Amino acid sequence: MTFTLAAWLHTLSPFLVRFTDEFGIRWYGLSYVLGFLAGWAWLRYLARRGLTPLSEQRVGDAMVSLVVGVVAGGRLGYCLFYQPSLLTDFGGGFPFWGVLRLTQGGMSSHGGMIGVALAAWWIARGVRQKSGEVTGRVPRLHVFDLVALAATPGLLFGRLANFVNGELLGKIVAMPGETAPAWSVKFPQEAFTGHAPAGQAEALAPLVHAYRVGAESDAQTYERMLRLIQSGGQSGRELAAKLEPFISARHPSQLYQGVCEGLIIAAALWLIWKRPRTPGIIGAAFLALYGVLRIATETIRLPDADLAVQRLAGLSRGQWLSVLMLAGAGALAWASVKWGGEKLGGWGVRPSGPDSPARS
Secondary structure, eight states: OEEOSSSEEOOOOSEEEESSSSOEEEHHHHHHHHHHHHHHHHHHHHHHTTOSSSOHHHHHHHHHHHHHHHHHHHHHHHHHHTOGGGGGOBOSSTTOBGGGOTTSSOOOHHHHHHHHHHHHHHHHTOEEOTTSOEEOOOOHHHHHHHHHHHHHHHHHHHHHHHHHHTOSOBOEEEOTTSOOOTTOEEOGGGTTSTTOOTTHHHHHHHHHHHHOOTTOOHHHHHHHHHHHHHHOSHHHHHHHHHHGGGSOEEOOHHHHHHIIIIIIHHHHHHHHTTSOBOTTHHHHHHHHHHHHHHHHHTTTBOOOTTOSSOEETTEEHHHHHHHHHHHHHHHHHHHHHHHOOSOBOOTTSOOSBTTBOOBO
16 A cells, blocks of 8 residues: 555555456455364364364364355355346357356355355265265354354454455545545555545546546556556556545545454454353354344445445445344354253363363
8 A cells, every 4th residue: 555644545465466458366265264264274173172062173174165065155155245247148159158257246245154054954964975974063152153153253354354455445534635544545546446436537537538548447457457556566656646636535445344344243252152051052143243243344344346235225335234133143152052062162161071071
């Protein structure tokens, strides 16, 4: 990022390594890898400490199920909740189906959680041996608790990647040319989107025209200008200085949501689990905390610009999905009280046996 007199001008590249304009190692993909590794390490730690009946040997298999659940659920959730046309889009070049074109849209965190819930159900079933015997069964509600804890690093890394990509923009705190708070961020990506401030396209027209090559459209030229800024060279810095006065300053809503979803929830769940808890309580707490914090932070984050209906009864689509999460939290808490069984875990309590998880 380039520091201005007030706000930060966002100049980060979405690529860690870029081989061509559209191909390389992206921070967004890397965030998923880091999230899965952190989740695996956390589950392995819990198993080694004897805080769960899920054996250390099964953690790897469990992570495979979770990876499939997150990726499939996240992508299908995005298509269902935000861009249903991708479900019936068959045509064009490889990979031929809109759902598989990850450059069109992205992932839905709510959809990913549904995928994780299905993966948790699968993990709890245990493993069927050749003899027909099923081994390694784990209480289903307890698996929900485990994946709730393991999911928080991935949520943090995902929001950091959203920030690097300059997507999921927050509300404007200062219009172009106005004095902006030092904590705010200027995202050049706002131009040529539904969230661009009024009159920005007209004000940018001379600068865009100066950089146009051949028969490029304004959007194509601006995309190339962004790549030049993100390259970090002298010409990129010069262009950034020219562009900065035309960009509004915004709340870094991605960072707000990263702190809430990845750090605050993780700390709260860990504190709750200091004592052994009835299976399902940690999962219910996760759903409740995520729902409340997501509803709160989306008062600052803007809805996706391409949605025909961005708010319904004053709430965004993400907020309505979070309301459903609150209902799910109540249902899971009720199931925990009714069917949870004996308490498990409790990192503040010494395990009752050398090879058994802490119980009460």
